[in-house]
Amino acid sequence: MRGNQKYSVLMSVYKKEKGEYLRESIESILNQTIVTDDFVIVCDGPLTDELNQVIDEYEKSNAIIHVVRLKENKGLGSALNEGLNHCRNELIGRMDSDDICMANRFERQLEIFELMNVDIVGGAVTEFAGSPDNPISNRVPPHTHDEIVAFSKKRNPFNHPSVMFRKSAVIAAGGYQDFPYFEDYYLWVRMLSSGARGYNIKEPVMYMRSGKDMYARRGGREYVKHMLEYKKKIHKMGYTTKAEYLESTVPHAVVGMMPNKMRQIFYKKVLRK
Numbered sequence: 385m386r387g388n389q390k391y392s393v394l395m396s397v398y399k400k401e402k403g404e405y406l407r408e409s410i411e412s413i414l415n416q417t418i419v420t421d422d423f424v425i426v427c428d429g430p431l432t433d434e435l436n437q438v439i440d441e442y443e444k445s446n447a448i449i450h451v452v453r454l455k456e457n458k459g460l461g462s463a464l465n466e467g468l469n470h471c472r473n474e475l476i477g478r479m480d481s482d483d484i485c486m487a488n489r490f491e492r493q494l495e496i497f498e499l500m501n502v503d504i505v506g507g508a509v510t511e512f513a514g515s516p517d518n519p520i521s522n523r524v525p526p527h528t529h530d531e532i533v534a535f536s537k538k539r540n541p542f543n544h545p546s547v548m549f550r551k552s553a554v555i556a557a558g559g560y561q562d563f564p565y566f567e568d569y570y571l572w573v574r575m576l577s578s579g580a581r582g583y584n585i586k587e588p589v590m591y592m593r594s595g596k597d598m599y600a601r602r603g604g605r606e607y608v609k610h611m612l613e614y615k616k617k618i619h620k621m622g623y624t625t626k627a628e629y630l631e632s633t634v635p636h637a638v639v640g641m642m643p644n645k646m647r648q649i650f651y652k653k654v655l656r657k
Contacts, residue, residue, distance in 0.1 A: 389498065390422070391420055391477055391494065392420060392471035393423045394478055396426045396463040397428065413485060417491045424450050439451055452466060452467060461567035464567070465560045475548055476548065477490055478548070484516055489590055497548070503549060506548075506589075507543065507585035507588065511592050513594055519591075525541055536576060542572055550580075553580045565607055
C-alpha cells in the first residue's frame with residue numbers, strides 16, 4: 385500500500401442495474417494498481433437473479449469482498465450509510481455499480497491524501513456511451529479547495545462516484561441523509577461547512593456511463609421539486625446568500641423543466657468539456 389495507507393471501496397447496487405455493467409465495474413476495482421483490502425457491496429433491497437449471480441461469484445472468489453444485503457430498498461443515502469458502518473478503513477473510495485475506474489485511480493487519490501491535508505478527493509470523469517472507447521465528454525469539477533467552496537454555492541462540486549473521503553469526516557458531518565437526487569451534494573455542503581477540505585484531480589480518474597436515461601434523471605417535476613427543497617435547505621442553514629440562492633435556483637429549475645433531448649444538448653454544450 386502507498387505509504388501504508390489502506391482503503392475501502394463502497395458500492396451500492398439495486399435491482400435496476402445490469403449484470404454486465406456491474407461485472408465491468410467490479411473488475412475495474414479488482415485491477416487497480418493499488419488494490420483495496422476491503423470492498424463493501426451493499427445490495428439495496430432484493431436484486432435480480434442476474435445481479436445476484438455476479439455478486440455471489442465475486443464474493444466466493446475474492447476474500448476482500450464483503451456483501452451487505454438490505455431486506456428492502458432504502459435508497460442510495462441509507463444504503464451508503466449502512467455500508468459506511470461496514471467499511472474497515474479510514475479512507476473510503478466511492479464507486480457506482482455501472483461505472484469503470486481507470487487503473488490508477490485510487491493510487492492517485494492516495495497520493496493526494498499523503499501530500500495534502502484534505503478530507504475529500506474527487507476527480508474529473510469521462511462520460512461514455514456503450515464503451516469507454518466511445519467518449520462523449522469530460523465532466524471537470526473545480527480543482528482547489530477555495531474553488532470547490534465557491535462552486536458549491538451553485539452546483540455540486542464533486543463527481544460522486546469519483547470521490548475518496550475520510551470516514552471520520554463523513555460521520556462527523558452526519559453521514560449521508562435522505563435527500564433524493566441530492567444525498568451527496570448535501571453531504572459535501574455539510575462537510576465543507578464544518579471545516580472539511582476538498583480537492584479534485586484535474587484529469588479523469590474514471591469512466592462514467594452516459595445516455596438519455598442519465599439526463600432524464602436530472603429533470604422533470606419531481607426532480608425540480610426536490611432541487612427547490614434542497615436549495616432552500618442550504619440557504620436557510622446560511623450556506624448561500626440570497627443572491628447565490630437565486631442565481632443557482634432559477635437556472636437549475638429552467639434546465640430541469642426542459643424536454644430531455646434539449647437538456648441533453650444543454651449539458652453537452654454548456655456544462656461539459
